[in-house]
Structures are given as C-alpha cells and as structure tokens.
Amino acid sequence: xxxxxxxxxxxxxxxxxxxxETPLVVRGRTWLPVAQFGAWGxxxxxxxxxxxxxxxxxxxxxxxxxxxxxxGSEWLHNLAHAVAAHLIGKPMDALRIxxxxxxxxxxxxxxxxxxxxxxxxxxxxxxxxxxxxLIPLVGLRCAARDGTAAREVLDMAVGANVFLSTVSMLxxxxxxxxxxxxxxxxxxGRSVPxxxxxxxxxxxxxxxxxxxxxxxxxxxxxxxxxxxxALCGAMASAIGHGLIEE
Ligand SMILES: [Zn+2]
Numbered sequence: 001x002x003x004x005x006x007x008x009x010x011x012x013x014x015x016x017x018x019x020x021e022t023p024l025v026v027r028g029r030t031w032l033p034v035a036q037f038g039a040w041g042x043x044x045x046x047x048x049x050x051x052x053x054x055x056x057x058x059x060x061x062x063x064x065x066x067x068x069x070x071x072g073s074e075w076l077h078n079l080a081h082a083v084a085a086h087l088i089g090k091p092m093d094a095l096r097i098x099x100x101x102x103x104x105x106x107x108x109x110x111x112x113x114x115x116x117x118x119x120x121x122x123x124x125x126x127x128x129x130x131x132x133x134l135i136p137l138v139g140l141r142c143a144a145r146d147g148t149a150a151r152e153v154l155d156m157a158v159g160a161n162v163f164l165s166t167v168s169m170l171x172x173x174x175x176x177x178x179x180x181x182x183x184x185x186x187x188x189g190r191s192v193p194x195x196x197x198x199x200x201x202x203x204x205x206x207x208x209x210x211x212x213x214x215x216x217x218x219x220x221x222x223x224x225x226x227x228x229x230a231l232c233g234a235m236a237s238a239i240g241h242g243l244i245e246e
Pocket of ligand 1: 078081123127
C-alpha cells in the first residue's frame with residue numbers, strides 16, 4: 001500500500017494565501033474544521049468526566065481551550081517546518097488544509113535540488129520547535145495550581161508538545177524522524193534506495209520493540225501509552241515489511 005500524496009502536481013486546488021513562501025491550499029470543502037469540532041466535543045466530554053460538578057458552559061469552555069492548545073500545537077509544528085524550509089531557501093510545495101488540519105506537501109521526496117543536509121533541516125524544524133515550546137510551557141504548568149482549568153489546559157499543551165517532539169522523531173518514513181535518518185544515511189554516502197532499505201530494516205526491529213513496550217504498558221494498566229505504543233509498533237512493522245510505503 002502506498003500512502004496517497006496530499007496533493008499531486010497539477011491537482012485542482014484553491015490557493016488561499018501564502019505562509020513563508022508556501023502556498024496554503026484547499027480542495028473543495030475538505031478544509032472544513034471537522035477536526036476542531038470533533039476534538040472540542042471529545043475534550044468537553046473529558047472535562048466533564050474529570051470534574052462532574054462542572055456546568056455545561058464550563059465543560060464547553062475547558063474543552064474549547066484544551067482543543068485549541070492541542071490542535072494549535074500541531075499547526076505550529078507544521079508552520080515551523082515551513083519556516084525551516086523558507087530559511088534554507090527550499091520552501092515546501094504546499095501546505096494543504098484538510099478537515100481543519102495542515103498537511104505538508106513535497107511533490108518530490110527525493111528532490112535532487114535539495115541537499116541531504118537541507119532535507120534534515122526541513123524535517124527537524126517541526127519537532128525542534130515543539131521541544132523549544134516545552135520550556136515556557138513546563139514553567140507555566142508548574143505555576144498553575146493543581147485542580148484549576150488553567151492547569152488542565154497547560155497539561156494538554158505540555159502533553160501535545162511532548163508527543164509532537166518525540167513521536168514525530170520515530171525513524172518512520174513519512175514522519176520527521178524517518179526523513180532525518182534517511183538523509184543522514186545519504187549524507188554518509190549511501191544511495192537513496194540503500195538508505196530507504198536501511199530505514200525499513202530499522203522499522204522491522206522498532207516494530208518488535210514498540211510492540212513489546214506496548215504490551216508492558218498495558219500490563220501496567222497504562223492504557224493510553226500502551227495504545228500509542230502498540231499502534232506505532234504495528235505501523236513500524238508494516239513499514240518494515242514493505243506493507244506501507246511512503
Ligand atoms: Zn513534522
């Protein structure tokens with residue numbers, strides 16, 4: 001199975017603006033902010049579950065704020081990729097908004113006009129920005145009193161940025177860590193096909209390691225972490241065995 005590209009060259013898209021030289025594009029109505037409304041509903045429900053004494057208004061307000069920091073962190077991650085690409089003079093081909101969320105578009109993943117080092121800089125821009133954001137966020141979180149809505153929102157902000165600076169660095173093709181590893185191998189003298197094969201080999205082993213870690217997490221009743229690890233493990237195994245291609 002090959003992951004379909006978010007936009008192909010020549011696809012009919014509407015350019016709604018530019019960010020850091022990158023065209024911001026949409027296709028039909030697929031830009032509608034479904035992710036925002038869906039996440040708002042889930043987070044309002046969770047806000048009520050955490051504190052059942054909350055009124056409906058309070059649940060909606062806390063849900064709105066936690067949704068905004070979670071999805072906003074993902075937006076900032078992608079905009080940081082655009083900034084990194086802009087700074088080295090190799091802007092991304094497009095940033096497509098799908099269901100309210102951004103998708104980074106590079107038409108040619110093995111673009112020969114982009115050096116291995118530049119590929120790495122573009123890939124690291126997003127995760128490094130989220131890691132840098134953690135410094136003020138952790139400080140603010142420590143300052144917020146336990147049990148307040150501000151603390152809940154900051155817990156989400158810290159969690160989202162930890163996730164975006166770590167999970168995105170897993171060495172999987174299609175995410176930042178995979179691109180960084182591949183181009184580091186190419187910079188080290190390997191051909192692109194050799195680097196792709198080496199990344200697949202890493203994924204075969206990582207699939208086993210993450211699945212074991214997921215099982216341990218479930219056994220220790222850490223269901224959310226266990227679920228994320230199991231999902232990443234299954235993805236890595238599928239990539240490692242060539243079932244999913246970038
Ligand atoms: Zn990224």
